[in-house]
Amino acid sequence: MSAANANIKELDQRLAEKWISGIWRIPAGARPAAPKTKVLPHLWKWADVYEGLVQARDQINVERGAAERRTLRLVNPGVKDMEMTSHTMLFAFQMIQPGEVAPPHRHTMSAIRFILRGSGAYTNVDGAKMVMEDGDLILTPQWSWHEHAHEGAEPMIWIDGLDVPFIQSLQVISFEPYPENRMPVRSDTHDPANYGMTRPVTTAENKLAAPLHYRWRDIYPVLKHLAEGEPHPYEGYAMEYVNPLTGGSTLPTLSCWIQLLRPGQRTQSHRHTSTVLYHAFSGNGTTVIDGKPFHWEKGDSFVVPLWHWHEHANLSAAEDAILFSMNDAPVLKPFGLYREEGPGKSQLGL
Ligand SMILES: [Fe+2]
Ligand SMILES: [Fe+2]
Incomplete structure (x- = not known):
C-alpha cells in the first residue's frame, strides 16, 4: 500500500469514528449509466398458487388474533429477503x-x-359493501x-395488489x-360509478382516492370496442383504471391496467423505468x-422489472388474451423519474 x-x-x-464518510469511498460501479434493479423477471404458475391456497384452506384460520388473512405472496427471487414481488409492489392471492x-x-x-x-x-371499505364478481377491480385506498x-x-x-415495499x-x-x-x-355511501363524467362537489376533506368498484361487466365491452380500432405499438389494446375524483392514476401510488391482445397479435419492444406486475386473466401468450x-x-x-426490454405476443390464433396489470409509474412521474424508450429490436423470433 502506498503512503x-x-x-x-x-x-x-x-x-x-465520527459517523462521517468521504464520497471517494463509493465504488465506481455504484453509479450506473442506466437504471439497474435487483428485481428479476419471473413467472409464477397458477397451479402452484392454487395448490398452495387449497393446502392452506383448512390449516389457516382467518379469525381475529389468528392469521386474519389466508394469503400467499409472490416472492421475487431477486429481492427474496423482502418477500415482495418487486421493490415497490406486492402481488398476493387470497382465499376466503x-x-x-x-x-x-x-x-x-x-x-x-x-x-x-x-x-x-x-x-366492506369504509362502510361501502362491494360484492365481488370475476374480473372486478375494487380499491382499498390507504387508511380506509x-x-x-x-x-x-x-x-x-382474488389478487391483492399493494404498495407495501414502497411504503416500507x-x-x-x-x-x-x-x-x-x-x-x-x-346505506349512505355513494357509488362514484353513478356520477359518470361528473363528480360531486362536497365540503368533505379533499380525498385523493375513494373505495371504487370497477365492474367487469362495464369494463369488458369497452375493452372489446377499443380492440376494434388501431392497436398501441407496445400495449396492444390497453386501458388504465382512472380515479374519477382526480382524473389521475388508479391510486396515488399504483396504476392498474387491463390489456387485450387479439389472436396472433404481437407488440413491439420497449422499456421504461416503471415496474409492471402482470396477471393473465384469459388466453395464453409469451x-x-x-x-x-x-x-x-x-x-x-x-x-x-424496470428498464428491461419487453414485448408481448398472443400465441392463440382464435382466442383473445387479456392481461391485468399493476405498475408503480405514479410514484415516479411526479418526480420526473419516469422514462420510456422504444421501439427496441424485436426479440421474439418465434
Ligand atoms: Fe388490509
Ligand atoms: Fe411496457
Missing part, C-alpha cells in the same frame, strides 16, 4: 371460505383487489377501514385493527423480457 493510500485509509477510519370473515383493519398501504373466481363474497366476508357457497379467490421504504407503515369485530355496512421468453396461460403471473 498516500495508507493516509486515506487512516482518514477514512478517523472519519468513520363460505361463512368466513377476514376481520376489519386499516393501514397506510393502499390495496387493490382483482377478483378471479367464486361468488357471494364482499369487501376494510373487511372481507363471504356469504356464498364456494371458496373465493418511506418508513411510514401504520396498521390498526378496527375496534369492533365487524364493520357496519352504511412475453419476452430482455431476450428471455416467458410463456403464460390463464392464471399465471409475471413481473417485468
Whole structure:
C-alpha cells in the first residue's frame, strides 16, 4: 500500500469514528449509466398458487388474533429477503371460505383487489359493501377501514395488489385493527360509478382516492370496442383504471391496467423505468423480457422489472388474451423519474 493510500485509509477510519464518510469511498460501479434493479423477471404458475391456497384452506384460520388473512405472496427471487414481488409492489392471492370473515383493519398501504373466481363474497371499505364478481377491480385506498366476508357457497379467490415495499421504504407503515369485530355496512355511501363524467362537489376533506368498484361487466365491452380500432405499438389494446375524483392514476401510488391482445397479435419492444406486475386473466401468450421468453396461460403471473426490454405476443390464433396489470409509474412521474424508450429490436423470433 502506498503512503498516500495508507493516509486515506487512516482518514477514512478517523472519519468513520465520527459517523462521517468521504464520497471517494463509493465504488465506481455504484453509479450506473442506466437504471439497474435487483428485481428479476419471473413467472409464477397458477397451479402452484392454487395448490398452495387449497393446502392452506383448512390449516389457516382467518379469525381475529389468528392469521386474519389466508394469503400467499409472490416472492421475487431477486429481492427474496423482502418477500415482495418487486421493490415497490406486492402481488398476493387470497382465499376466503363460505361463512368466513377476514376481520376489519386499516393501514397506510393502499390495496387493490382483482377478483378471479367464486361468488357471494364482499369487501366492506369504509362502510361501502362491494360484492365481488370475476374480473372486478375494487380499491382499498390507504387508511380506509376494510373487511372481507363471504356469504356464498364456494371458496373465493382474488389478487391483492399493494404498495407495501414502497411504503416500507418511506418508513411510514401504520396498521390498526378496527375496534369492533365487524364493520357496519352504511346505506349512505355513494357509488362514484353513478356520477359518470361528473363528480360531486362536497365540503368533505379533499380525498385523493375513494373505495371504487370497477365492474367487469362495464369494463369488458369497452375493452372489446377499443380492440376494434388501431392497436398501441407496445400495449396492444390497453386501458388504465382512472380515479374519477382526480382524473389521475388508479391510486396515488399504483396504476392498474387491463390489456387485450387479439389472436396472433404481437407488440413491439420497449422499456421504461416503471415496474409492471402482470396477471393473465384469459388466453395464453409469451412475453419476452430482455431476450428471455416467458410463456403464460390463464392464471399465471409475471413481473417485468424496470428498464428491461419487453414485448408481448398472443400465441392463440382464435382466442383473445387479456392481461391485468399493476405498475408503480405514479410514484415516479411526479418526480420526473419516469422514462420510456422504444421501439427496441424485436426479440421474439418465434
Ligand atoms: Fe388490509
Ligand atoms: Fe411496457
